[in-house]
Amino acid sequence: MHYCSDDTFDVNLEAIEPDFRFYYDCLMGPNSRSLLNAMKKMGELGKIRIIANGHGPLLYHHLDVLRECYQGWSQRQAKAETIVALFYVSGYGHSERLAQAIAQGVQKTEVGVEMIDLTSAEIQEIQELAGRAAGIIIGMPPSANAAAHAAISSLLAVVKSKQVIGLFECYGGDDEPIDPLRRKFLELGIKEAFPAIRIKETPTKATHQLCEEAGTDLGQLLVRERNIKQIKSIDANLEKALGRISNGLYIITSKKGDVQGAMLASWVAQASIQPLGFTVAVAKDRAIDSLMQVGDKFVLNVLEEGNYQELKKQFLKRLQPGADRFAGVKTQTAKNGSPILTDALAYMECEVVSSIECSDHWLVYCTVQDGRVSKPDGITAVRHRKVGNYY
Numbered sequence: 001m002h003y004c005s006d007d008t009f010d011v012n013l014e015a016i017e018p019d020f021r022f023y024y025d026c027l028m029g030p031n032s033r034s035l036l037n038a039m040k041k042m043g044e045l046g047k048i049r050i051i052a053n054g055h056g057p058l059l060y061h062h063l064d065v066l067r068e069c070y071q072g073w074s075q076r077q078a079k080a081e082t083i084v085a086l087f088y089v090s091g092y093g094h095s096e097r098l099a100q101a102i103a104q105g106v107q108k109t110e111v112g113v114e115m116i117d118l119t120s121a122e123i124q125e126i127q128e129l130a131g132r133a134a135g136i137i138i139g140m141p142p143s144a145n146a147a148a149h150a151a152i153s154s155l156l157a158v159v160k161s162k163q164v165i166g167l168f169e170c171y172g173g174d175d176e177p178i179d180p181l182r183r184k185f186l187e188l189g190i191k192e193a194f195p196a197i198r199i200k201e202t203p204t205k206a207t208h209q210l211c212e213e214a215g216t217d218l219g220q221l222l223v224r225e226r227n228i229k230q231i232k233s234i235d236a237n238l239e240k241a242l243g244r245i246s247n248g249l250y251i252i253t254s255k256k257g258d259v260q261g262a263m264l265a266s267w268v269a270q271a272s273i274q275p276l277g278f279t280v281a282v283a284k285d286r287a288i289d290s291l292m293q294v295g296d297k298f299v300l301n302v303l304e305e306g307n308y309q310e311l312k313k314q315f316l317k318r319l320q321p322g323a324d325r326f327a328g329v330k331t332q333t334a335k336n337g338s339p340i341l342t343d344a345l346a347y348m349e350c351e352v353v354s355s356i357e358c359s360d361h362w363l364v365y366c367t368v369q370d371g372r373v374s375k376p377d378g379i380t381a382v383r384h385r386k387v388g389n390y391y
C-alpha cells in the first residue's frame, strides 16, 4: 500500500485498511487470477510470519486478516460474471498507468477486469480472454512491436458483435494510429463504449481521471440491463415504503489539483455534532468517488426550494469523459480550493474522515470546517420520491 507512518509494522489495522484496499482496487484487482495463483504458491511455503512489501508497513500483526482480504476480494473478482479484457503493452510510454486508470473506472461498476500484456501473453490466452469478455479495451501498441500486432490480429478473429470496445493511445511517441483498428471493430458490428482516447500531451491527473471515467462508462453500459432487471424485481410495497424516506437536494463540488468533479446528491444526513459532521452515500461507480477518499476536501452546496432546476439539470447532464462540468456555471473558490456554486442556498467546506462499504454505495462520513447561508430565510429543496429504489 502507499501508506507511510512511523510504524515499521502493521500495528494499526484501522489506519492502514483504506490504503490497503485502495491499492488492491487500483493495481491488484485487475490481476485477480494471477494473484490467486501467487497466493496458492505462497500457501505451499508453509507458515508465513512476515510479508515485507517494497513499500508500506511490514505485514506481521494482522497477516491472516490481510491475506484473507486479498483472497476474498480476488475470488469475488475472478468470479464476476461480467468481465472486461484490457490489452496493453507494459513498460511502454504511459500505457500501464493509463490502463490501470481505465481498469479502476470499470471496476467501480462491479464489472471484473483482466489485464493482459500484448507482448508477453500467448495468442491462445489472448483469444480465450477476448472470447469470454463482454468488453474489450486496447491500448495502442508501438508501430514496431510485431508481437503486439499479431496479438491484435488474433483478437479480431474471435470478437463478437455483442461485445463493446474501447481504444486508447499510450503516449509512447510512436503509437500505432487508432483509426484503422477502430474501423475494423466497427465493421464487425462492435459498439464503441467511449470515444477513443487520443492523448496529445504528457498524461496528467486530468488524463487519468478521463481514462477512469471512460472505464466507468464502459462498465455502466455493460451492467445497465442487469441493474434494470434487479430494480424491477424489488417488491412493490417495500419500494413504495422506502420511497417515503426523504432528504434534501445538494451538489457536491470538488477540485483536487487539476481534476474537478461534481455530483447531485440527496442521500445526505447529519451524523455528528461534535465535530459537526454528516454522511453522504456515494454509489461505487460515481466519477466523484476518486475525489472523496479519506482526507479529501470538497464543498457541499445546498439547493434552494423553488430555485434549483437549472443547477439540477446542469449537474445531471451526461457529458463525454473529461468534459468541463462547470462550463457556464457561476462559481467562487472556497478556502479548501473547491468550487462554491454562487446560486446555491448555502455551502459547507468539508473533509472526508472515513467511509464504510455499504453494498453498492460508500457511506462517506465528513466533517464541516466552514460554511455560509446566502439567504437567511431560504429553505432547502426537498426530494420527495414515489419509490425507494432510486434517488
Ligand SMILES: Cc1cc2nc3c(=O)[nH]c(=O)nc-3n(C[C@H](O)[C@H](O)[C@H](O)COP(=O)(O)O)c2cc1C
Residues within 6 Å of the ligand: 262, 263, 264, 265, 266, 267, 268, 281, 282, 283, 285, 286, 287, 288, 315, 316, 383, 391
Ligand atoms: C435527485 C437525485 C439525487 C441523487 N442523489 C445521489 C446520491 O445521494 N448519491 C449518489 O451516488 N448518486 C446520486 N444521484 C445520482 C447522481 O447525481 C448522478 O447520476 C451522477 O451525478 C452522474 O455521475 P456519474 O457520471 O459519476 O455517473 C442522484 C440523482 C438524482 C436525480
